[in-house]
Amino acid sequence: MNTLKIEDRVRAATRAAADTVAPDSVPPLQLPSERPFRSRFRSRFRSREGSRALARVWGRRLAPLAAAVAVVAVAIATVMVGRTVDHGTGGTAAASASPRPGPVRTGPAVSSYVASGAVPRYYVSIESHGNPNFSPSYAVVRSTATGSAMDTVTPAGGRTVLAVTAAANDQTFILDAAPWVSSSSSANQNFEPRSFTKVSLAPDGRVRSLAALPLSVPTGQLMTGFALSPDGTKLAIAVQPDNNKREPNLTEVKVITLATGATMTWTANGTIGFGPDDARSLSWTDNERTLAFDWAANGPGIHTGVWLLNLDTGGGSLLADSREAVTLANQALFGATPLAGNTMVPVIQPASTSSEQPVMPPTCQEDSIITPDGSAIVCGAITALNETVKPNGAGLQRGAETEFFEYSAASGRVARVLGHWTFGSVGALSVEVLWSNASGSVLIGVSPDSGGGRVGVISGNEFTPLRATVASAPAQSGTW
Amino acid sequence: MNANATEVSALPPEPARDGGLAGPAEAVTALYEAHALGLIRLAVVMLGDRPAAEDVVQEAFYGLYRRWHALSDTANALAYVRSSVINGCRTALRRRVRQLTLVGAEQPGEADSAESAALLGEEHRQVLLAIRRLPSRQREALVLRYYLDLDEAEIASSMRVSRGTVKSTTSRALAALGRILEDQS
Numbered sequence: 001m002n003t004l005k006i007e008d009r010v011r012a013a014t015r016a017a018a019d020t021v022a023p024d025s026v027p028p029l030q031l032p033s034e035r036p037f038r039s040r041f042r043s044r045f046r047s048r049e050g051s052r053a054l055a056r057v058w059g060r061r062l063a064p065l066a067a068a069v070a071v072v073a074v075a076i077a078t079v080m081v082g083r084t085v086d087h088g089t090g091g092t093a094a095a096s097a098s099p100r101p102g103p104v105r106t107g108p109a110v111s112s113y114v115a116s117g118a119v120p121r122y123y124v125s126i127e128s129h130g131n132p133n134f135s136p137s138y139a140v141v142r143s144t145a146t147g148s149a150m151d152t153v154t155p156a157g158g159r160t161v162l163a164v165t166a167a168a169n170d171q172t173f174i175l176d177a178a179p180w181v182s183s184s185s186s187a188n189q190n191f192e193p194r195s196f197t198k199v200s201l202a203p204d205g206r207v208r209s210l211a212a213l214p215l216s217v218p219t220g221q222l223m224t225g226f227a228l229s230p231d232g233t234k235l236a237i238a239v240q241p242d243n244n245k246r247e248p249n250l251t252e253v254k255v256i257t258l259a260t261g262a263t264m265t266w267t268a269n270g271t272i273g274f275g276p277d278d279a280r281s282l283s284w285t286d287n288e289r290t291l292a293f294d295w296a297a298n299g300p301g302i303h304t305g306v307w308l309l310n311l312d313t314g315g316g317s318l319l320a321d322s323r324e325a326v327t328l329a330n331q332a333l334f335g336a337t338p339l340a341g342n343t344m345v346p347v348i349q350p351a352s353t354s355s356e357q358p359v360m361p362p363t364c365q366e367d368s369i370i371t372p373d374g375s376a377i378v379c380g381a382i383t384a385l386n387e388t389v390k391p392n393g394a395g396l397q398r399g400a401e402t403e404f405f406e407y408s409a410a411s412g413r414v415a416r417v418l419g420h421w422t423f424g425s426v427g428a429l430s431v432e433v434l435w436s437n438a439s440g441s442v443l444i445g446v447s448p449d450s451g452g453g454r455v456g457v458i459s460g461n462e463f464t465p466l467r468a469t470v471a472s473a474p475a476q477s478g479t480w
Numbered sequence: 481m482n483a484n485a486t487e488v489s490a491l492p493p494e495p496a497r498d499g500g501l502a503g504p505a506e507a508v509t510a511l512y513e514a515h516a517l518g519l520i521r522l523a524v525v526m527l528g529d530r531p532a533a534e535d536v537v538q539e540a541f542y543g544l545y546r547r548w549h550a551l552s553d554t555a556n557a558l559a560y561v562r563s564s565v566i567n568g569c570r571t572a573l574r575r576r577v578r579q580l581t582l583v584g585a586e587q588p589g590e591a592d593s594a595e596s597a598a599l600l601g602e603e604h605r606q607v608l609l610a611i612r613r614l615p616s617r618q619r620e621a622l623v624l625r626y627y628l629d630l631d632e633a634e635i636a637s638s639m640r641v642s643r644g645t646v647k648s649t650t651s652r653a654l655a656a657l658g659r660i661l662e663d664q665s
Binding site: 006007009010011012013015016017018020021026027029030031060087181189191270386 | 505508509512513516519520521522523525528530533534538541542545547601604605606607611622623626627636652654655657658659661
């Protein structure tokens with residue numbers, strides 16, 4: 001039994017770790033002359049090549065950077081291809097009008113989107129009284145057009161709402177809830193048992209009925225994704241059943257028929273989603289034959305992408321029954337060997353900045369979802385621009401460039417770019433796709449602003465902010 | 481402030497740079513020589529991976545070099561580069577988050593290596609592994625608070641969150657850490 005306070009244990013351990021870096025072991029700074037970012041690392045690699053062992057070590061060292069490079073390379077290649085295709089075919093206004101980002105253009109009023117049926121009438125957000133870190137959360141049904149609260153669902157028995165998923169009919173939602181763990185408790189909220197409640201709305205947006213579902217995720221299992229099928233009859237969940245113990249990488253995808261409890265299960269080693277209770281790491285097509293999932297492979301290196309599970313297989317091996325539709329990062333693209341001597345990695349120079357320094361193009365953040373018609377996989381991408389220290393020295397100030405990519409599910413190439421914008425000054429680097437219409441021509445997503453981001457409708461290259469939404473966390477932004 | 485914190489927060493006078501007599505390369509190199517050790521140590525604590533930590537720090541100084549002309553006050557260069565290191569660690573963790581923090585897998589790094597097993601006692605190793613199982617924001621808050629001994633305002637500035645969020649994040653991090661350590665024992 002360790003009798004030290006946990007704070008003291010943290011202090012001692014972190015300082016001991018720091019002390020493993022000996023003062024005389026600091027490598028010299030390598031400042032390249034005017035060379036692009038990635039050439040520098042090739043140069044560093046070369047300086048140490050000559051040993052296979054060292055090459056392997058550097059392969060591991062550069063894993064995150066290689067992943068970044070891979071993302072950049074893939075993004076650039078696909079964007080360039082996508083834009084070329086768009087230009088050649090007439091494409092979309094967003095993609096064909098200009099490859100350069102510009103300021104955000106405000107779109108038509110949200111009410112017009114709602115009136116035309118282009119976006120759902122209602123959404124459910126997760127809210128709390130005060131700081132959500134100190135108070136349990138509840139669900140609020142809100143009007144998309146006005147932001148008005150239509151109804152509230154507060155879980156009973158000291159539980160807190162963690163995530164929400166929606167069917168396509170704009171009337172059926174499922175809440176994911178767990179016993180609330182206060183900040184003074186030693187328990188971990190992520191491992192509390194999950195239970196699910198079906199919320200049915202009346203046409204006026206009021207709650208018509210609540211039904212506890214006869215299924216749960218038990219204590220100790222980590223749920224990393226869940227998504228209600230478009231017709232509201234099945235629930236897909238991703239869990240890591242043995243997260244802390246023997247098989248931390250084992251992931252199960254279960255598709256449960258709510259009426260009967262019949263369950264199909266697929267398994268693989270790797271990770272789905274970006275965190276516990278991620279309600280956008282899984283997404284369905286309208287025909288309910290395909291489930292898209294954001295996947296990070298297990299093993300050395302980094303390989304992330306969006307995979308499409310064929311639900312007709314009925315269960316089994318997750319990867320054998322799926323295909324990778326979009327590769328977002330793949331260390332193998334570069335491997336543990338140095339880049340070829342003449343490899344040139346292109347960079348995008350934003351038109352809006354006077355800086356002569358190249359910047360990395362935007363890369364996808366968080367989850368990517370499949371459009372209901374199954375044609376595209378959409379995600380939000382962002383990169384910071386012109387970071388400088390604030391005049392008072394308190395932190396950085398920066399701009400951002402964002403894009404909403406739509407990858408062809410068939411080819412894996414970018415077929416369309418929505419919302420290609422620059423921002424002179426932003427707070428958090430927030431960008432996220434929360435909802436897509438059938439084809440991906442209209443999205444609801446998060447774009448950056450001076451704070452945590454704002455939620456709005458994205459169509460063409462226009463953005464219409466929604467009222468009464470917060471973007472501090474995707475789950476709290478709203479579920480449509 | 482502990483010694484480690486001093487290493488990454490105290491900027492010695494640099495007459496040449498302040499006087500505008502040295503070029504960006506000389507100024508950035510001088511800054512690196514004065515502070516690289518502390519910053520690499522910070523990144524090692526954050527990432528648990530010495531090579532990745534070196535890369536993050538190199539990248540931060542390279543970013544400083546590239547943006548030197550844009551700095552409104554070069555006296556803030558250390559604050560800038562420290563924020564860059566923290567951001568670089570955050571980015572590196574984000575890239576690995578699915579494999580590491582989420583699944584609780586033990587990542588390759590100094591806490592796991594045979595070398596470090598000899599350098600670190602079992603107690604420290606267990607605590608470090610537990611810290612690395614925390615979500616990156618919680619890990620960041622703990623490292624800034626208990627390794628660098630920054631106060632809430634400084635942490636809030638570094639993490640770009642409110643002081644209240646710092647307090648709640650730190651509190652939840654300690655609670656989660658306690659749970660993980662309990663499970664490990």
